[in-house]
Amino acid sequence: MKRLTQLSSATALLLASAAPQAGAELQTKAIEYTVNDQSFTGYMAWDDEYEEARPGILVVHEWWGHNEFAREQAEKLAASGYTAFALDMYGTGKQADHPETAQKFAQEATSDLEKVKARFTGAMEVLKNHESVDPSRIAAQGYCFGGSVVLNMARMGVDLDGVVSFHGSLASPIQAEPGEVRARVQVYTGGADKMVPAEQVADLVREMLNADVDLTLVSFPGVRHSFTNPGADRLADEFNLPIGYDEEAARRSWEGTMRFYEEIFGQ
Numbered sequence: 293m294k295r296l297t298q299l300s301s302a303t304a305l306l307l308a309s310a311a312p313q314a315g316a317e318l319q320t321k322a323i324e325y326t327v328n329d330q331s332f333t334g335y336m337a338w339d340d341e342y343e344e345a346r347p348g349i350l351v352v353h354e355w356w357g358h359n360e361f362a363r364e365q366a367e368k369l370a371a372s373g374y375t376a377f378a379l380d381m382y383g384t385g386k387q388a389d390h391p392e393t394a395q396k397f398a399q400e401a402t403s404d405l406e407k408v409k410a411r412f413t414g415a416m417e418v419l420k421n422h423e424s425v426d427p428s429r430i431a432a433q434g435y436c437f438g439g440s441v442v443l444n445m446a447r448m449g450v451d452l453d454g455v456v457s458f459h460g461s462l463a464s465p466i467q468a469e470p471g472e473v474r475a476r477v478q479v480y481t482g483g484a485d486k487m488v489p490a491e492q493v494a495d496l497v498r499e500m501l502n503a504d505v506d507l508t509l510v511s512f513p514g515v516r517h518s519f520t521n522p523g524a525d526r527l528a529d530e531f532n533l534p535i536g537y538d539e540e541a542a543r544r545s546w547e548g549t550m551r552f553y554e555e556i557f558g559q
Contacts, residue, residue, distance in 0.1 A: 317341055318370055320363075323377075324384065327414035328407075332380040334415055335363045337370035338424045345426035347453075347557045348419040350412070351378040352438030354521070355394040357387040361521055365435070372550060375424045379415035381408070381441065391531050398437050405444060405466065412445050429453060429557050431475075433549065434460055436518060439479075446475040446505075454478065454556045456549050458520050462488055462496040468503035476506040478552050480545040482515035486534045510548065512541040520545060 321336045335358070349369050353362040358380040369376035380386075381401045388394035402408055412432075420427035431454040434442040439460015446455045447468045452475040459482055477500065481488050493511060500507040518524035518535035520542045528535045 318367060320367065320370075323418060325414065325418050327411050331384040332382075332411070332415070333358065333384045334380050334418065335366055335378040336375070336419075336422060337363070337366040337378075338375035338422070339370050339373060340424075342424050346424060347374055347429035347431065347553065348422065348425040348427075349374045349376045349553070350416060350419060350430070350432035350442075351376055352381065352412075352432065352434035352441045353378065354435045354518070355388070355398040355437035357382050357394070357397060359387055361523065362435070362438075365433070368546075374553070375419070375422055377415060377419040377422070379412070379418075381411055381438075391533065402441075405448070408441060408444065409448055409450065412441065413450065416450075431455065431553060431556065433458065435520060436460055440464070443477070443479075446473050446477055448472075449474060454552060456480070456552065458545060459485060459488065459517050462492040468499055468505055470503050473500075473503055473505045476552075476556055477508070478549065479507070479509040480541070480548070481509070481511050482517060482519050482538070482541065483511045483513040484515055485517040487517045508548075508552070510545065512538065512544070515541045 317339050319338055319340045322333060323336055324331055324333050351362055351365045358378060362378040366376035366378040382397045386397055388397055416430060419425055430452055432442045432452055433456035435458045439457030442455040443457050443460060444464055447464060447466050449472045454476045456478045458480050481493060497509060515538045516534060516536040519538040522537050524535045524537040527533055
């Protein structure tokens with residue numbers, strides 16, 4: 293048994309020319325692509341000083357939609373030597389500024405898991421086709437809503453080397469089955485996350501153990517939901533949400549993710 297550590301096709305259209313940053317090393321492009329005749333807008337980030345194709349990382353946004361936070365995560369990955377694509381699960385222009393709207397968008401997007409898979413794999417094709425990417429080395433990381441998405445893609449057997457969930461929901465209408473999950477899995481959750489209670493954490497550990505999945509799960513004591521997002525405190529105050537940024541948990545989960553990618557990609 294593997295180790296368990298506690299604790300439709302897409303067509304890309306360039307929307308913006310490369311925008312050099314940090315001494316012309318970081319390149320970014322907004323990319324419109326289609327899945328099943330619906331338009332989506334993602335964001336590609338990479339360091340243009342590469343000699344060989346490198347791994348690609350998909351970034352799946354929170355329930356607010358494809359926003360600046362998701363793009364910033366893609367840029368951080370690019371600064372670490374990966375090509376990252378912050379994908380769009382809702383559709384071009386769909387960003388929420390209120391929890392009710394965010395919940396509506398999330399429910400619409402996840403009402404059919406095959407539709408979720410089509411949107412995810414459509415974006416994955418965009419990433420794989422980027423000139424800097426080795427299409428045989430792909431991983432995905434997601435935040436809140438996005439964390440749930442990447443875990444379900446692993447459960448559904450999408451060809452990924454690894455997935456990382458940051459404060460994502462761990463419950464799912466589907467369960468991992470032995471021999472079906474190709475990806476190694478990392479999960480970072482908050483011990484005081486009211487949206488992801490301890491029962492969900494225990495159920496996920498049991499599920500992945502029974503499916504013989506390589507899982508690393510880290511729970512940060514006293515840490516609330518959305519701990520990676522510096523904007524969480526403002527949203528908590530504005531909408532009375534049980535969320536909050538935690539600098540230490542954000543740092544440790546990012547460092548753990550970077551070690552994870554080094555392991556699975558042999559970087």
